[in-house]
Amino acid sequence: MRADRLVSLVLLLRQRGRLSAPELAKELEVSTRTVLRDVEALSTAGVPVYVDRGRNGGFSLLPGFRTELMGLNHEEALALLTAGGAGGRQVFGLGSALSSAMRKVVDAIPAGHQLAATDAARRILIEPEADLLSRHRITEGIPESIMLEVRRSVLSGRKLRIHYAAEGRDPAWREVDPIGLVTVREKGYLLALVDGSDRTYRLSRILVAEELAMPAQRPAAVDLAELWEARSARFRAGESQLVVRARIDPLRREELAGTALAIIWETTDPDHWLRIELTFQDLRHAEWALWQLGNRAEVLSPPELRQALHQQAVEVANRYASPPGEPTARN
Structure with a gap:
């Protein structure tokens, strides 16, 4: 985790020039004290970070400094794969990984094309926070600790234990075999099996989640789009509607x-x-x-x-x- 953050710090300074400690802390989602420790670690490792003191000061890299950077890690690759769904990066807790991944992508672009690429990116806006009538999107708040356990269980293929608050019912513990994650209109869902039967859980209603050591009993391959459509059709055909x-x-x-x-x-x-x-x-x-x-x-x-x-x-x-x-x- 810290190694990825140090790489991100270097990339931010290379791409934006001078940045203050609070600005770096905001970008990296850490405290200012952590940024100062990271800068010290980079300097000790030989990365030429220097500080300009004063009200308009900040941290910078020596002009022309370049170094070989590691490739995408698993979380960043996952963030890029799901970035096509505008809600995925927020609902599934991948926003930080996506930001880090995109900094690496920009850095990999030849220097002569970086300006054109970043300018083009600024001219395309996908799913802003509000529409033309200033109606804001409502994104469900899912604690990071819960999302991490759910996502890890889905990807590792292990059983998941959740404390779930179904609408109109008291919360109860359930042990499920996770299949996949789906986001629809800023709402996230966990598709799972319980004793071989289909179950769909709203992520925002999961109060506690715990990945178990036992392997999940689930199909080796899955088409989430097809599975979601089938479950949606069954839901729409429900007698209570x-x-x-x-x-x-x-x-x-x-x-x-x-x-x-x-x-x-x-x-x-x-x-x-x-x-x-x-x-x-x-x-x-x-x-x-x-x-x-x-x-x-x-x-x-x-x-x-x-x-x-x-x-x-x-x-x-x-x-x-x-x-x-x-x-x-x-x-």
Whole structure:
């Protein structure tokens, strides 16, 4: 771990020039004291790091200094392979490894092409933190210690013991055979087997994780995309889901599609609105999703959903019919 950090420190100084101790600490995700110790270790090893003192000072390398650097380690290679999925580096705890790997990639580019490559990278932005309406993405917070155990178990092929808090249930210990990790819309999932039966666990609901010494009982090869699609299809076909028919403004289709479980069918009415059939987890889920569309949607069925939305609209209308701050009567 420290060797990788020392290499990253050298690469940062080579690529950016002078950097202060706080700037290096932020990039390397360590304390300022650790940076100072690392700089001392590099100097002792003969790496020509020197310091410019003063308010605008910092650490630099002697001009023209180059050295042979080690190749990508396992974590960095894994980070690059999963970087294509924008959420992977955050959900699976690979952000630090990805940053380190990309510094090595940039350093490997011939000096004459580095400027063009880095400038091109600045002109491409994938999945920013907020959209044009300033709506921020919600990324699940998963403790690093838990993510490390889960990821290590998946990659080593060993059994995993987790303390899992399923929705609406008390947390319980489970021993699983991990198959793979999937991220969908900034949410991470563990695909596993329990006594040969498929199981899917939300990473954010794992309270404790422990890699075991026993080998996992799982297929030698796996197609995660195919496996995820199969599990999604079974989930969408569940008996507990609520089927909703509605008319919606076509401009709001993608918003609704992002909150529903699945779209079963859709067609276009003469007024260009969409007539659509969707599935939701339950009445509460459907009410929340359709309420976001305001008057740009009309539920056709089921009747209990129409009634719930009507009741909510009446209460909101009553609230704004009274002067600010005055209590309103509930129907």
